[in-house]
Amino acid sequence: MNEDMLKASGLRVTSPRLQVLEVFTKHHGALAQSDIENELVDMDRITLYRTLKSFNDKGLIHKAIDDTDKTKYALCHQDCDEEQHNDQHPHFYCIKCHRTECLDEVTAPAVPVPEGYKVTEVQVALKGLCKICS
Ligand SMILES: [Zn+2]
Numbered sequence: 081m082n083e084d085m086l087k088a089s090g091l092r093v094t095s096p097r098l099q100v101l102e103v104f105t106k107h108h109g110a111l112a113q114s115d116i117e118n119e120l121v122d123m124d125r126i127t128l129y130r131t132l133k134s135f136n137d138k139g140l141i142h143k144a145i146d147d148t149d150k151t152k153y154a155l156c157h158q159d160c161d162e163e164q165h166n167d168q169h170p171h172f173y174c175i176k177c178h179r180t181e182c183l184d185e186v187t188a189p190a191v192p193v194p195e196g197y198k199v200t201e202v203q204v205a206l207k208g209l210c211k212i213c214s
């Protein structure tokens with residue numbers, strides 16, 4: 081199944097790519113590079129960095145912006161591809177368990193912008209207590 085995801089995105093199936101994808105499918109929510117490093121202790125950082133970058137470029141994962149200084153990524157569920165990401169959902173950061181989740185069922189509201197500005201990406205970061213912690 082993960083192999084099919086790679087093929088559908090036009091990526092060659094390699095062992096590091098499968099391993100990274102597996103970590104994402106196993107976990108719910110967004111992961112920082114350091115979280116993945118903890119799971120895949122044998123993978124070197126450059127390979128991991130490049131794998132994350134290619135996944136992001138090909139529409140397999142997207143950046144989940146939150147209030148921490150770490151870049152986190154989450155699996156794309158919408159119809160994302162190489163051309164464009166369509167992840168218009170907010171990301172929720174829990175101040176208690178420190179996890180960041182995609183609120184896939186919510187669409188971030190369109191923000192009206194002054195004339196002359198063109199929005200290409202919407203990032204909504206919410207913060208509070210998740211359903212487990214609240
Ligand atoms: Zn996406």
Ligand SMILES: [Zn+2]
Nearest residue numbers: 174177210213
């Ligand atoms: Zn929580």
Ligand SMILES: [Zn+2]
Nearest residue numbers: 144154167182
């Ligand atoms: Zn997300």
